[in-house]
Amino acid sequence: MKKSFPTLLATMVWTALYSQQTLASLAEQCLLGVPMYDKPLVSGDPNTLPVNIDADKSDVNYPKNAVFTGNVDIQQGNRRMLTQRAEIEQTEKEGQSEPIRTVTATGDVRYSDNQIKINGPKAWSNLNTKDTDVYEGDYQMVGRQGRGTADKMKVREDNRYTILDNGTFTSCLPGDNSWSVVGSEVIYDREEEVAEIWNARFKLGPVPVFYSPYLQLPIGDKRRSGFLIPNAKYSSDDGFEFILPFYWNIAPNYDATITPHYISRRGLQLQTEFRYLTAPGAGTMELDWLGNDKRYSNDTTRTYEDNDDTRWLFYWAHNGVLDKSWRFNVDYTKVSDPLYFRDLETIHGTSTDGYASQKFSVGYAQENWNATLAAKKFQVFSVGGGNQNSYRAEPQLALNYYKNDIGPFDFRVYAQAAKFTSENKNNPKATRFHIEPAVNLPLSNDWGSLNTELKMLATKYNQDIPDTYIPGPTRNKLDSSVTRVLPELKIDGKMVFDREMWLLDSYTQTMEPRVQYIYRPYRDQSNIFSYDTTQLQTDYTGLFRDSSFSGLDRIASANQVAAGITSRIYDEELVERFNASVGQIYYFEQARTGDTLSNFDKNAESGSIAWAGDTFWRLSPRWALRGGVQYDTRIDSLTMGNAIVEYRQDRDRMIQLSYRYASPEYIAASFNRADATYNQPYQDGISQVGGIGSWPLIDNWAFVGAYYYDTKRQQTADSLLGVQYNTCCWAITLGYERKLNGWNTNQTSIYDNKFSFNIELRGLSSNYNLGTRQMLSTGILPYQRAF
Numbered sequence: 209m210k211k212s213f214p215t216l217l218a219t220m221v222w223t224a225l226y227s228q229q230t231l232a233s234l235a236e237q238c239l240l241g242v243p244m245y246d247k248p249l250v251s252g253d254p255n256t257l258p259v260n261i262d263a264d265k266s267d268v269n270y271p272k273n274a275v276f277t278g279n280v281d282i283q284q285g286n287r288r289m290l291t292q293r294a295e296i297e298q299t300e301k302e303g304q305s306e307p308i309r310t311v312t313a314t315g316d317v318r319y320s321d322n323q324i325k326i327n328g329p330k331a332w333s334n335l336n337t338k339d340t341d342v343y344e345g346d347y348q349m350v351g352r353q354g355r356g357t358a359d360k361m362k363v364r365e366d367n368r369y370t371i372l373d374n375g376t377f378t379s380c381l382p383g384d385n386s387w388s389v390v391g392s393e394v395i396y397d398r399e400e401e402v403a404e405i406w407n408a409r410f411k412l413g414p415v416p417v418f419y420s421p422y423l424q425l426p427i428g429d430k431r432r433s434g435f436l437i438p439n440a441k442y443s444s445d446d447g448f449e450f451i452l453p454f455y456w457n458i459a460p461n462y463d464a465t466i467t468p469h470y471i472s473r474r475g476l477q478l479q480t481e482f483r484y485l486t487a488p489g490a491g492t493m494e495l496d497w498l499g500n501d502k503r504y505s506n507d508t509t510r511t512y513e514d515n516d517d518t519r520w521l522f523y524w525a526h527n528g529v530l531d532k533s534w535r536f537n538v539d540y541t542k543v544s545d546p547l548y549f550r551d552l553e554t555i556h557g558t559s560t561d562g563y564a565s566q567k568f569s570v571g572y573a574q575e576n577w578n579a580t581l582a583a584k585k586f587q588v589f590s591v592g593g594g595n596q597n598s599y600r601a602e603p604q605l606a607l608n609y610y611k612n613d614i615g616p617f618d619f620r621v622y623a624q625a626a627k628f629t630s631e632n633k634n635n636p637k638a639t640r641f642h643i644e645p646a647v648n649l650p651l652s653n654d655w656g657s658l659n660t661e662l663k664m665l666a667t668k669y670n671q672d673i674p675d676t677y678i679p680g681p682t683r684n685k686l687d688s689s690v691t692r693v694l695p696e697l698k699i700d701g702k703m704v705f706d707r708e709m710w711l712l713d714s715y716t717q718t719m720e721p722r723v724q725y726i727y728r729p730y731r732d733q734s735n736i737f738s739y740d741t742t743q744l745q746t747d748y749t750g751l752f753r754d755s756s757f758s759g760l761d762r763i764a765s766a767n768q769v770a771a772g773i774t775s776r777i778y779d780e781e782l783v784e785r786f787n788a789s790v791g792q793i794y795y796f797e798q799a800r801t802g803d804t805l806s807n808f809d810k811n812a813e814s815g816s817i818a819w820a821g822d823t824f825w826r827l828s829p830r831w832a833l834r835g836g837v838q839y840d841t842r843i844d845s846l847t848m849g850n851a852i853v854e855y856r857q858d859r860d861r862m863i864q865l866s867y868r869y870a871s872p873e874y875i876a877a878s879f880n881r882a883d884a885t886y887n888q889p890y891q892d893g894i895s896q897v898g899g900i901g902s903w904p905l906i907d908n909w910a911f912v913g914a915y916y917y918d919t920k921r922q923q924t925a926d927s928l929l930g931v932q933y934n935t936c937c938w939a940i941t942l943g944y945e946r947k948l949n950g951w952n953t954n955q956t957s958i959y960d961n962k963f964s965f966n967i968e969l970r971g972l973s974s975n976y977n978l979g980t981r982q983m984l985s986t987g988i989l990p991y992q993r994a995f
Contacts, residue, residue, distance in 0.1 A: 238353060238936035238971065241381035245322040245350050250285040257285045259309075259335060263294070271307075273297045282311060287338070289331065290318040296335075309335040317342060319363075323350055323398060324370060326361050338366055347372075353379040353936065353971030354427060356388070370396040377403060377425065379971030380937035387412055387938060387969060389423065401428030426972050431457045436465070437968055444961040445551075445949070446503070447472035461485040473503045477519075477552070488536050489528010496521040496554065504551065520544045523556045535571040535580075542566055546589040550949055559949060563588045563598070577609045584740075596632045599739050603627065618648040624760070628739040636686060636737045637672040642760050656703035663696040667760060669736055684805060687735040694731055694763055698754065700724040714780035721773045722791075724752050730765035732802035738762065743806075745848065746838055748772060748789045748820040762803065767796040772820075783826075790821040817841050824995070831855055832995040840874070847874035854994040860910070863901040864994060870894040895919040898926075900991050908934045914991075923957055924948070930964075939968045 250257065264278025273295060276282075280294045292315030298307045310333065317331040319342055328345020340363040347370070348355040358375030372394035380386050391405035408423035409416045426432055433456050441449040453467040467479040477498040484491055498519040505517045526538035541556050541564040543549065549557040557564060569582035585600035603626070610620040622644040629637050646663040669690040679685040702722045709715040741759035744750060751770045755763055772791020779785050795817050819839040826832045835851040847870070854864040872893040898916030905911055914928040930943040943964035948957055 238381065241936070242353055243325055243348055243350050245286075247286075249322060252285075259284045261294075261296075271298055280313070282313075284335065287321045287340075288319070289313060289333065289340075290316075291331070292316055306336060311335060317345070320350075321363075321367060323367055324348070324363070325350060326363075328361070339364055348382075349427075352427075353381070355380075355382065356394075358394070368397065368399050370398075372396075377405070378937065379969065380935075384935070384937065385413060386935065389425065390416075391423070396427060398427075400432075401426060401430040402432055403427050431455075431463065433457045437966060439964065439966045441962055441964040443963070444959075446474055446960075446962075471498075474498060474501045474551075486528075488530045488534075489526055491524065491526030491528075491538065494521070494523040494556070496552070498552070501551075504547075507547070516544070518544060519548060519552060521548060521552075521554060521556065523554075533573055535569075535573065537567070537569045537571075539565055539567045542587055549589070559947075561589065566600075576611055577607070579608075580606045582606070597630065597635060599628050599630050599635075601626045601628055601740060616649060618650060619646070620648075621645045626740075634674055634676040636674065636677060638737065638739060639670045640739070640760065641668040642666070655705065656701070658699070658701045661696075661698045661700075663698070665692075665694040665696060665763060667692045671737065682805065684734045684737075684803065686737055690736055692731050692733065692736070692763075694728055696726065696728045696754070696766075698724065698726050700752070709777070712777075715785075716778045716782075718776045718778075719773065720775070722752065722771070724770045726754065726766040726768055726770075728763070728766040730800050730802075731763075733762055734802040734804065736761055738803075746793075746818045746820055746840065747836055747848075748791055748822045751791045751793055751818065751820055756799065757801075762801045762806075764799040764801050765797070766799060768799070769794045769796075784824075785826045786824065788821070788823040791819070793818040826995060830857055834994045845871040845873040847871050852994045856993075856995075861903050862991075863899065863903070864991065865899040867897045868894065869896075892920045896925050900928075904934075910934060921957070924959075935970070937969065937971045939970055941966050941968075 260281075260283045261276060262279070262281040263276035266274060266276045268274040276294045276296070278292065280289075280291045282289045282291075282294060289311070291313035294311055294313045296309060296311050298309050300307050311331075313331040313333075314329065317328050319326040319331060319333075319340060324347055326340075326342045326345055326347045328342040330344070331340065331342040333340040342361045344359055345361060346355065346357045347361055354377065356372070356376035356378060358372035360373040361375070362371040362373075363369070364371060372391070374390075374392055375394040376388050376390045377394060378385065378388040380388075388411050389405055390409045390411065392407040393405070395404045396402075397404070403425040405423040405425065406421065408420045410418050410420075410423075424432070424434055426434070434454070436453040436455050438453075439449075439451040441451075443449065448470075449472070450470045451467060453465050456464045456466065458464060462482075462484050464483070465479075465481045467481075469477040469479055471477060475498055477496060479494070479496045481492065481494040484493075501517050501519045504519060521543045522540070524538050524540040526536060528536045530536070543557070543564060549561055550559040564587040566585040566587065567582060569580055571578060571580040573579075582604045583600070583602045584604060585602065586598050588598040605625045607623040608620065610618070612618040622642075624640070624642045626640045627638075628640065643666050644663060646661055649660045651658045669692075671686055671688050671690070673686050673688055677683070677686070700722075701724070702720065704718055704720050706716055706718045709717050738761045739759070741757050741761040743757055744753065744755075746756075751772060757764065770791060770793045772789060774787060774789040776784055777786040799817075817840065820837070822836040824832070824834045831854070833851075833853045835849075837849040838847045839845070840847045849869040850867065852864060852866045854862065856862040856864075870893055875893060896916050896918050898914065900914035902912040903910070910932040912928070912930040912932075914926065916925040916927070917923075918925045924946065926945075926947045928943070928945045928947075930941060932939060932941040941964070943962075945960075945962045945964075947960055947962075949960040
């Protein structure tokens with residue numbers, strides 16, 4: 209194999225040759241210009257297959273040679289040669305049992321098989337080895353894009369290799385020479401799905417634009433090491449950006465992508481992604497490193513103490529099962545600083561994220577029990593306080609035991625032991641032990657169910673309270689040892705009624721009422737610090753949760769009834785076309801935890817407290833509407849609401865309009881413990897309306913766009929515009945995004961204006977996806993399917 213060292217200019221152009229995306233609707237049109245092999249494939253040893261020859265005239269000198277003239281048609285297996293004159297020679301060679309049979313053809317030679325078609329004035333073929341040479345002609349791949357010309361075209365090793373002397377290659381259809389690669393020698397390897405080109409000259413039209421002594425092109429979907437498609441951007445914050453990914457196919461179960469990312473106003477970032485597939489599971493690891501961020505060193509919004517200008521991200525995701533019993537999971541993201549997601553783009557986080565999760569767990573499961581050992585940590589992005597008050601559970605052990613059908617009862621036990629420490633040495637530490645046995649009496653029939661559950665929640669805290677922790681207006685008085693025992697009774701009843709709809713023939717409507725009663729006595733928990741607990745949203749599903757809080761540090765008293773009703777409509781194929789749910793929680797007594805610092809305990813109200821409703825309406829296979837609303841009388845506010853209407857014709861044709869709302873009171877309640885500067889930009893609430901869409905237009909044009917407007921702050925939250933022009937063998941994409949990227953110290957908005965550009969060479973693989981689709985997932989409010 210020849211060796212060579214590519215020039216930098218050649219390297220940059222190579223990247224365009226690895227495009228893996230093509231417009232799906234255009235692909236069908238492109239394949240109309242590609243020949244297909246429409247005959248049954250012949251298998252078996254080619255040497256045992258008969259040779260069939262048809263011609264207007266033949267002159268046979270058996271056994272030495274035979275000459276055929278006039279419309280000569282030679283066929284053997286999947287191979288066929290058409291010509292005006294063919295001479296077949298048969299010679300005996302000492303040491304070989306079989307005679308050597310060759311064909312020399314002249315006059316409008318047309319060779320074809322299930323892989324390639326070759327035309328030329330003269331050809332030669334060895335019927336024993338199936339080696340074939342065609343001189344001064346052109347070729348076209350069968351079943352895929354790819355064509356060219358050569359002084360000599362050679363088919364070798366049972367059609368695995370096609371070798372071109374002074375050959376050309378392009379994926380453009382006949383009549384279109386937008387780009388091509390010319391080489392002194394071109395070798396197509398169909399088994400490895402690659403074309404190797406020596407002394408390669410890349411041309412745009414008839415104009416050579418670069419030279420490389422050696423070049424590889426993919427000619428299939430097989431993974432191969434090489435440069436991927438580059439990307440260029442310009443941003444008002446970061447200046448010019450150039451991204452050049454290199455894919456490394458290490459092994460069948462390992463690969464890596466190494467991406468130099470040049471940012472003119474920051475420096476050179478190196479992004480490295482490693483993927484693996486092993487017996488314990490599959491995973492992805494990524495390390496992004498920017499050694500010296502020039503712009504970050506002068507950032508005036510950097511309000512915390514940090515003199516290191518090195519920016520980095522480490523990400524690890526792993527999921528796996530071993531021996532059907534062991535489970536391994538990793539969800540780990542850590543960055544160098546709280547502003548990383550604001551300043552640097554990554555698929556592993558956005559500027560709106562409030563924290564990054566760092567979780568490891570290993571689990572073991574058997575028929576009636578399972579155990580999980582985990583370590584949990586959170587990196588909080590509060591600009592004012594950094595990560596200093598975040599807590600970690602290292603380790604946390606959870607056990608589940610369940611035994612059903614003990615007479616009419618089901619029995620289960622949940623137990624947990626966790627050790628909590630804080631990034632701030634002045635915060636309390638604790639060891640928490642919790643056990644939760646429960647007995648269920650499930651009753652059900654075809655139209656309803658009733659589940660009665662009796663549960664005991666027992667928790668023991670050993671809290672290590674530092675001397676620097678002083679109770680006051682913002683801190684509760686803590687006890688070093690706390691035992692909390694709470695019995696709980698829950699009765700949950702559901703019914704399902706259905707009927708045929710007289711207005712819509714063959715449609716079925718259901719009515720599904722649900723009532724749940726929960727009783728749990730009050731225990732003062734103000735002497736327990738909040739280690740892993742936050743208040744949960746109360747959407748329709750949340751009305752029927754056991755607790756209003758995540759975690760175990762706050763378990764509110766309950767003497768309440770949650771009631772709701774859901775109606776669904778199914779068509780004749782049992783596809784759900786419509787559903788609507790509405791429900792409420794009625795408190796007979798105030799729900800309390802004893803924590804006077806929490807907004808949850810500041811409302812001494814009973815009665816109808818929380819209302820929630822959700823709806824989904826599938827108007828047609830292409831149209832759908834989804835929405836939800838929540839109201840909480842404790843803060844006397846419509847807390848949250850959202851509405852989405854979407855039209856989706858297929859993967860690439862979609863339009864979505866949406867609105868989302870969160871009240872100032874709800875935000876204040878949700879962030880009551882957060883740093884003030886973190887909450888301040890949204891102190892007036894959230895009210896954002898906008899739309900997003902993607903649509904291929906006429907004449908090979910495709911469009912993607914998004915716009916969201918904040919009606920509270922009366923400004924644009926995010927806007928995106930992308931245009932792509934597609935042909936069968938190349939495409940170009942232009943993009944623009946203006947997004948809200950933070951706030952100055954005086955709370956005025958900071959915007960980043962970003963322009964992007966890339967070019968793709970197409971027809972080199974069979975993956976035909978619209979390139980603009982990826983743009984929809986990169987904004988502050990990325991596209992999420994409504995149905």
